[in-house]
Amino acid sequence: MEIKRQLMVHNMLPEGSDALTINSGTTHHSKQKTATVNYKGVKFTPEFIPQAYVNKKDWRQLTAKELACLAPNEDRNDFNTIYLGEIPEALQACFETLHLVESTNRDEVFDRLEKDPPAIQKATELLNEFLLPKSNSKKFNFHCIGVNHPNLELVASNTTMLAVGHKESVRKLLGLHNDGTQLMTIKTAHEFGNRISINLGKDPRYFLFVNLHLMEAYKMLQERMSADEFMAVNITNIPAYFFSHFPDYPVLKVQQKQYQYYIAATDNCFHDGSTLGNKNLDITMVYFGSFQY
Numbered sequence: 001m002e003i004k005r006q007l008m009v010h011n012m013l014p015e016g017s018d019a020l021t022i023n024s025g026t027t028h029h030s031k032q033k034t035a036t037v038n039y040k041g042v043k044f045t046p047e048f049i050p051q052a053y054v055n056k057k058d059w060r061q062l063t064a065k066e067l068a069c070l071a072p073n074e075d076r077n078d079f080n081t082i083y084l085g086e087i088p089e090a091l092q093a094c095f096e097t098l099h100l101v102e103s104t105n106r107d108e109v110f111d112r113l114e115k116d117p118p119a120i121q122k123a124t125e126l127l128n129e130f131l132l133p134k135s136n137s138k139k140f141n142f143h144c145i146g147v148n149h150p151n152l153e154l155v156a157s158n159t160t161m162l163a164v165g166h167k168e169s170v171r172k173l174l175g176l177h178n179d180g181t182q183l184m185t186i187k188t189a190h191e192f193g194n195r196i197s198i199n200l201g202k203d204p205r206y207f208l209f210v211n212l213h214l215m216e217a218y219k220m221l222q223e224r225m226s227a228d229e230f231m232a233v234n235i236t237n238i239p240a241y242f243f244s245h246f247p248d249y250p251v252l253k254v255q256q257k258q259y260q261y262y263i264a265a266t267d268n269c270f271h272d273g274s275t276l277g278n279k280n281l282d283i284t285m286v287y288f289g290s291f292q293y
């Protein structure tokens with residue numbers, strides 16, 4: 001299936017379009033072998049929630065036609081465009097002083113952050129300087145430092161349903177999904193801004209997404225399903241409905257090297273992160289806001 005002209009990609013990465021690949025679609029997680037995580041004495045094969053769908057692995061470069069289909073125009077905004085780029089050198093240098101990449105687990109990452117308040121202060125100032133001109137609403141806020149194992153097919157899991165201190169291996173992966181809260185509906189999911197996620201780890205990581213607004217996925221389902229069936233589609237179950245009805249709609253993958261970022265309205269599109277093939281701990285910093293430029 002060809003990608004539609006929907007979400008656009010504003011790409012300022014030095015790798016240009018080489019950072020992007022595309023595949024032939026998705027499959028139910030049970031139909032594809034899951035990579036095993038084996039890191040510093042922790043070994044497990046991640047499990048998925050029953051209704052999880054995953055990307056196929058037949059990645060290829062994009063054609064000129066596909067790149068044109070993603071090209072941004074003047075109408076780009078915080079929910080219709082994925083922005084890709086690199087953080088400024090001064091900010092990179094500041095993160096270097098924290099030696100986060102030497103961490104082998106979540107606790108070590110946070111120890112390094114807590115040990116050096118002046119560096120955190122400096123990083124926060126530089127981040128504010130960097131984000132302010134990109135912020136539509138002038139309001140943005142730190143959301144989290146994310147830490148994931150290397151060689152994880154997909155990173156998002158059902159952690160909110162698990163007890164504090166749970167073993168990471170008991171997490172269940174969500175598969176490609178839309179974020180969002182109970183405050184949102186399919187129609188309003190684009191109104192809640194976007195996020196910037198910066199790779200602070202040593203290895204490249206991957207941002208996977210489907211270039212459709214949630215509302216377009218909904219309309220596609222309406223055309224495909226009976227009226228009775230379609231009644232059941234909601235903001236929580238829409239990924240499973242979409243991927244089961246449109247297994248041939250491609251997924252796009254962005255390689256995000258250290259200090260590179262993506263900005264995306266993750267409430268408004270199907271997406272996930274991946275550390276497949278990596279050897280080192282995955283570390284990301286996420287801010288919520290309404291970024292566009």
Ligand SMILES: [Fe+2]
Nearest residue numbers: 156178179266
């Ligand atoms: Fe997500």
